[in-house]
Amino acid sequence: MKGKKVLIVEDNDLNRKLFENLIGQYCSYKSAINGIEAIELLKKESFDLILMDIQMPKMDGISALKKIRQLELSDCPILAVSANAEKSSTAEFLEMGFDDFLTKPIRANLFLETLKTHLKKTEKEIPNSDQLEVPNVILDKNIISQLTKYNCKETVKSILNDFILEFNDFIKKSENAIKLKNSGELAAIFHILKGNSGTLGANSIYLITKDLEASTKKEDWLKIEKLFSKLKKEKKLFENFLSEEAIFEI
Amino acid sequence: MSKQKKILVGEDSSIIINLTRSVLAFENYEMKAARNGKQVLEMLEKEDFDLILMDLSMPVLDGIECTKAIRALSDPIKSNLPIIAISGNINNYTIDEFRKIGFNEFIQKPLDFDMVLATVKKYLS
Numbered sequence: 210m211k212g213k214k215v216l217i218v219e220d221n222d223l224n225r226k227l228f229e230n231l232i233g234q235y236c237s238y239k240s241a242i243n244g245i246e247a248i249e250l251l252k253k254e255s256f257d258l259i260l261m262d263i264q265m266p267k268m269d270g271i272s273a274l275k276k277i278r279q280l281e282l283s284d285c286p287i288l289a290v291s292a293n294a295e296k297s298s299t300a301e302f303l304e305m306g307f308d309d310f311l312t313k314p315i316r317a318n319l320f321l322e323t324l325k326t327h328l329k330k331t332e333k334e335i336p337n338s339d340q341l342e343v344p345n346v347i348l349d350k351n352i353i354s355q356l357t358k359y360n361c362k363e364t365v366k367s368i369l370n371d372f373i374l375e376f377n378d379f380i381k382k383s384e385n386a387i388k389l390k391n392s393g394e395l396a397a398i399f400h401i402l403k404g405n406s407g408t409l410g411a412n413s414i415y416l417i418t419k420d421l422e423a424s425t426k427k428e429d430w431l432k433i434e435k436l437f438s439k440l441k442k443e444k445k446l447f448e449n450f451l452s453e454e455a456i457f458e459i
Numbered sequence: 460m461s462k463q464k465k466i467l468v469g470e471d472s473s474i475i476i477n478l479t480r481s482v483l484a485f486e487n488y489e490m491k492a493a494r495n496g497k498q499v500l501e502m503l504e505k506e507d508f509d510l511i512l513m514d515l516s517m518p519v520l521d522g523i524e525c526t527k528a529i530r531a532l533s534d535p536i537k538s539n540l541p542i543i544a545i546s547g548n549i550n551n552y553t554i555d556e557f558r559k560i561g562f563n564e565f566i567q568k569p570l571d572f573d574m575v576l577a578t579v580k581k582y583l584s
Contacts, residue, residue, distance in 0.1 A: 212555070255563060257555075281581055338567055338568050338569065341567075352569075355572055355573065356478065358572075359482040359572060360478070360481045364481060368474060368477055371473070371474060371477070372474055375473070375474070400516065401471065401472050403547075404472055404475065404568055404569070405474045405475065407568065407569030408472075408474065408475055408478065408570050409474065409478075415569070
């Protein structure tokens with residue numbers, strides 16, 4: 210729980226103090242006394258979990274939850290805290306969109322365990338882009354149609370041309386770097402080429418460059434030379450492909 | 460009408476800078492580019508921005524060191540600017556680790572520009 214930040218939304222001073230004391234032992238927190246205050250805080254900073262009382266003045270917990278999700282202020286888990294007397298079941302709270310439900314009066318152990326479980330889920334693993342599946346095509350139509358959504362076709366074409374110009378320059382520089390076995394410079398070149406080809410949807414170039422970058426890090430010069438000649442061939446194919454203007458009539 | 464929002468992009472690839480510029484112009488955002496972290500800091504000192512898009516791997520000063528430096532600035536407006544990381548995540552960071560460094564959000568490379576625009580909008584609207 211260390212390093213996490215919890216937002217406590219509770220109007221009752223005594224309960225709020227209790228939550229603050231419990232949570233404060235493990236991680237940082239901020240408190241709000243109603244939904245409106247909570248929303249103001251969420252506009253300014255991000256939290257890893259929100260503890261939401263249900264009955265509060267000005268804006269209750271259910272309205273606050275709806276507002277938070279509707280305005281996309283946070284996608285962190287939101288846990289409802291409500292008194293036993295309000296005879297609502299966990300299922301009902303989950304249906305409303307809460308991630309869990311805790312009954313008041315709380316029991317310290319269960320309370321902390323529940324928080325811990327939900328905070329763990331926020332430790333989302335982000336995939337390494339190099340591991341993402343990419344279709345092996347010369348030019349990815351999906352990416353191009355996304356680019357033409359924001360740019361006119363002429364702009365996309367001119368950016369693709371810039372890409373080739375820069376590519377020519379990279380080839381020259383790489384040939385030199387391979388001769389000198391300068392793996393540092395080579396890795397930097399392939400890194401930029403990888404990012405650019407991937408962004409533009411030049412997938413087959415992207416896939417080879419990805420392998421090239423990895424081989425360069427390992428200084429596997431045999432493999433580098435093999436892949437590099439493959440890259441030059443792919444570049445030709447790409448240029449031929451672009452000269453067929455039809456690809457922009459998507 | 461509200462003032463046009465200004466975005467600073469720290470990125471060493473001119474192609475990505477150009478594409479990002481058109482995408483941001485689509486929502487009428489103004490964009491300026493810096494080629495490395497040092498330039499980001501220099502521009503931030505001279506001008507006001509509303510948001511920063513930051514590539515992680517840049518020459519001279521990388522996106523992580525640059526973000527740490529921004530978070531340590533004395534001007535509270537500048538040090539609290541939303542900073543969105545853009546990266547292939549070769550270091551295998553988790554969202555949590557990105558947050559700890561000081562980033563508000565992370566966008567995966569190769570860039571999905573719908574995602575870029577949606578994320579930027581979330582912070583600027």
